[in-house]
Amino acid sequence: MVVLGVTGGIAVYKACDLARELMRRGCRVKVVMTAAAQRFVTPLTFRTLTGEPVGVSLWDDPASRVHHISLADEADVLAIAPCTANVIVKLAQGRADDLLTTTALATEARLVIAPAMNTHMWRKDAVAGAVATLRGCGARFVEPATGELACGDVGEGRLAEVGVIADAVMAEVTCSRSLAGVRVLVTAGPTREPIDAVRFIGNRSSGRQGYAVADEAARRGADVTLVSGPTALPDPFGVRVVRVETASEMHGAVEAAYSDCDLVVMAAAVADMRPAAPASGKLKKDAAPETLQLERTEDILAALGRRKGTRVLVGFAAETEHVLEHAREKLTAKNLDLVVANDVSAPGAGFDGPTNVVVFVTPEGEESLPLMGKEAVARALLDRLDPMVKGRESC
Numbered sequence: 001m002v003v004l005g006v007t008g009g010i011a012v013y014k015a016c017d018l019a020r021e022l023m024r025r026g027c028r029v030k031v032v033m034t035a036a037a038q039r040f041v042t043p044l045t046f047r048t049l050t051g052e053p054v055g056v057s058l059w060d061d062p063a064s065r066v067h068h069i070s071l072a073d074e075a076d077v078l079a080i081a082p083c084t085a086n087v088i089v090k091l092a093q094g095r096a097d098d099l100l101t102t103t104a105l106a107t108e109a110r111l112v113i114a115p116a117m118n119t120h121m122w123r124k125d126a127v128a129g130a131v132a133t134l135r136g137c138g139a140r141f142v143e144p145a146t147g148e149l150a151c152g153d154v155g156e157g158r159l160a161e162v163g164v165i166a167d168a169v170m171a172e173v174t175c176s177r178s179l180a181g182v183r184v185l186v187t188a189g190p191t192r193e194p195i196d197a198v199r200f201i202g203n204r205s206s207g208r209q210g211y212a213v214a215d216e217a218a219r220r221g222a223d224v225t226l227v228s229g230p231t232a233l234p235d236p237f238g239v240r241v242v243r244v245e246t247a248s249e250m251h252g253a254v255e256a257a258y259s260d261c262d263l264v265v266m267a268a269a270v271a272d273m274r275p276a277a278p279a280s281g282k283l284k285k286d287a288a289p290e291t292l293q294l295e296r297t298e299d300i301l302a303a304l305g306r307r308k309g310t311r312v313l314v315g316f317a318a319e320t321e322h323v324l325e326h327a328r329e330k331l332t333a334k335n336l337d338l339v340v341a342n343d344v345s346a347p348g349a350g351f352d353g354p355t356n357v358v359v360f361v362t363p364e365g366e367e368s369l370p371l372m373g374k375e376a377v378a379r380a381l382l383d384r385l386d387p388m389v390k391g392r393e394s395c
């Protein structure tokens with residue numbers, strides 16, 4: 001189901017066509033209008049076009065369950081067209097003061113935004129910053145077109161053509177169930193290798209990237225198992241989560257799920273070394289050794305690569321130098337289909353923050369992505385993996 005948000009600009013009349021076009025392409029469409037939009041077109045128009053009740057206020061529809069929540073849950077895609085500067089900035093700030101912005105905040109649906117405004121407004125830093133924030137959270141923007149604007153100015157800011165917006169919405173609708181029936185195994189987070197009963201060797205991984213991949217795969221209809229090292233993150237909705245501590249426990253949990261999966265995304269930062277003889281109690285400092293004897297942990301992904309079958313295997317390569325070279329080596333050495341390479345020392349990239357800068361490395365070549373939120377990286381990754389998984393299924 002597509003929830004079509006309509007905000008107040010002269011281009012609202014084109015949203016009527018958009019609603020019809022989406023219905024022609026097989027979508028059920030429910031419209032939510034802001035108060036300003038209703039100054040241009042009445043809810044009756046959309047009600048008649050879509051055959052569905054039109055949401056106009058947080059306080060309407062007392063007969064159903066909480067309206068913004070039911071809309072938020074029902075939506076596969078929330079498309080906002082036309083979207084004013086005001087609403088773009090509110091969405092970026094997480095403000096929720098009407099039915100549309102509250103639904104947008106409550107929904108897990110994919111967001112498509114088609115802005116329409118005066119050229120100067122579109123170019124203002126406040127708007128550009130909000131667009132960048134929303135893009136970083138995975139929103140898809142349908143760029144405004146250049147031409148004559150209703151205010152008489154000529155420039156960028158016209159609502160994109162209805163067909164172009166409909167294409168963007170349909171692309172999101174299609175991928176919203178694209179992994180139905182696919183069994184996905186994701187690992188995330190660090191591992192902790194005990195030194196004694198209270199100390200461990202660990203790393204800075206927050207788990208966010210792997211959790212974002214698991215969450216996105218589940219939202220595309222996949223059956224997802226997430227094997228997670230210790231993180232502070234909540235379980236993603238609709239995902240089976242197996243919590244582990246050590247590399248050895250992670251290996252066990254991954255092996256248990258491996259026979260039943262089609263796609264593995266190994267995002268975990270697995271420790272390469274562990275103390276060879278951890279103490280069972282707490283070491284007292286006077287009795288503690290001055291050097292730690294370490295031993296290698298098992299390389300989980302390499303072991304999976306040796307028994308790959310028809311599965312698609314994805315690894316991560318966290319590097320601080322010669323990023324692509326090392327990523328290509330890992331691709332071959334571990335028998336992978338794709339490596340997500342990142343320079344963990346680059347600004348905005350790496351283990352602990354909300355953003356990442358990655359390159360997808362495959363046997364065919366490389367694709368560099370710009371600085372993005374980890375959710376957007378997860379989306380781009382699954383867009384890329386989707387045809388690979390389907391190609392294997394049909395083998």
Ligand code: CTP
Pocket residue numbers: 247266267268269270271272297298299300301302314315316317318319330
């Ligand atoms: N990996 C794994 N088991 C390990 C170490 C790493 O499965 N014991 C996986 C990671 O989850 C990641 C990939 O292998 O998907 C690459 O991990 P990375 O730490 O970048 O590389 P390593 O293979 O450990 O090599 P190095 O540390 O020398 O770069």
